[in-house]
Amino acid sequence: MAGGFFERLKSGLSRTAEAVANLLARPMDATSAEQLRERLIAADFGPATSGEIVAAAQAAWKADAGLRKASPSEAAAAVIVKALGGETPSTTVDTAKPRVIMLLGVNGAGKTTTAAKLAWRWGQENRTCLLGACDTFRAAAGEQLSAWADRLDVQVVGGAAGADPAAVAFDAVKAGVARACDIVILDTAGRLHTKAHLLEELRKVVRVTAKAHAGAPHEKWLVIDGSLGANSIEQAKVFHEAVGLSGLIVTKLDGTARGGALVAIVRELGVPVRFIGVGEQPADLQPFDAKAFAHSILGLAE
Ligand SMILES: Nc1nc2c(ncn2[C@@H]2O[C@H](COP(=O)(O)OP(=O)(O)O)[C@@H](O)[C@H]2O)c(=O)[nH]1
Numbered sequence: 689m690a691g692g693f694f695e696r697l698k699s700g701l702s703r704t705a706e707a708v709a710n711l712l713a714r715p716m717d718a719t720s721a722e723q724l725r726e727r728l729i730a731a732d733f734g735p736a737t738s739g740e741i742v743a744a745a746q747a748a749w750k751a752d753a754g755l756r757k758a759s760p761s762e763a764a765a766a767v768i769v770k771a772l773g774g775e776t777p778s779t780t781v782d783t784a785k786p787r788v789i790m791l792l793g794v795n796g797a798g799k800t801t802t803a804a805k806l807a808w809r810w811g812q813e814n815r816t817c818l819l820g821a822c823d824t825f826r827a828a829a830g831e832q833l834s835a836w837a838d839r840l841d842v843q844v845v846g847g848a849a850g851a852d853p854a855a856v857a858f859d860a861v862k863a864g865v866a867r868a869c870d871i872v873i874l875d876t877a878g879r880l881h882t883k884a885h886l887l888e889e890l891r892k893v894v895r896v897t898a899k900a901h902a903g904a905p906h907e908k909w910l911v912i913d914g915s916l917g918a919n920s921i922e923q924a925k926v927f928h929e930a931v932g933l934s935g936l937i938v939t940k941l942d943g944t945a946r947g948g949a950l951v952a953i954v955r956e957l958g959v960p961v962r963f964i965g966v967g968e969q970p971a972d973l974q975p976f977d978a979k980a981f982a983h984s985i986l987g988l989a990e
Pocket residue numbers: 793794795796797798799800801802878911939940941942943965966967968972
């Protein structure tokens with residue numbers, strides 16, 4: 689990860705890191721093990737991972753210091769990396785052209801900003817992107833995406849406020865095919881009249897997108913606000929059950945992030961984190977690196 693990015697991630701996770709690092713640095717008796725477990729639960733790691741981290745730290749403390757393979761913190765980091773699916777980043781291969789990426793998530797999670805950041809990142813790699821402004825529920829949403837598209841010089845296809853989001857998705861994907869774009873990114877709505885409405889609408893976007901381009905959408909990524917902690921777990925489950933997610937993007941890990949929830953969600957859903965966001969600028973989104981994340985949340989050096 690780029691230097692500034694890692695620093696921002698570290699500072700976002702510093703509250704968790706300080707508390708946990710202090711506890712890991714003390715020999716682990718029953719009391720401090722319980723304190724560590726409570727601290728991990730409070731940081732939203734969930735009971736399973738919290739228990740495993742404590743067990744790994746205890747085992748590392750028990751081993752003779754000279755013979756120890758890993759410090760208690762390193763042992764804890766290894767547990768987190770494993771819970772996140774391992775060290776190798778999840779990559780996606782462009783077999784389809786265009787590859788269609790659908791972004792989902794509740795209002796304010798960071799979908800529109802993330803769509804723009806992804807277009808910028810892939811643009812830097814000389815992959816042409818087209819943005820589909822499928823959040824027609826709010827007029828401002830389409831304008832926000834168009835403003836980003838202007839700023840980044842990326843193509844955008846949208847519809848009038850109140851237009852059928854699935855029809856906009858269809859048009860965007862068709863335009864992506866006709867213009868031989870590499871990637872189409874669909875920005876969707878996070879709120880409708882009811883949750884049932886929203887999920888039905890998203891399922892319709894999926895169905896209609898497949899009619900515009902066989903195999904699309906190739907990815908369905910849920911954008912999650914990293915400052916919400918455990919509250920986002922239930923939300924993630926609802927989206928996953930509705931459309932079957934293929935990845936997660938966690939934003940706002942720069943603020944006062946509750947990073948443990950990311951581990952709990954990955955475990956619960958079995959879906960990998962693809963990118964994380966640590967700010968509002970295009971370069972503030974980076975591919976997820978489980979080891980760098982585990983080290984940040986435990987206050988270890990990169
Ligand atoms: N600090 C911070 N703010 C972010 C990040 N990602 C998005 N935001 C901000 O969160 C707010 C909501 O983002 P938006 O993309 O409009 O969310 P949407 O409703 O899901 O489309 C905006 O003010 C964004 O600038 C991030 O990684 N860090």
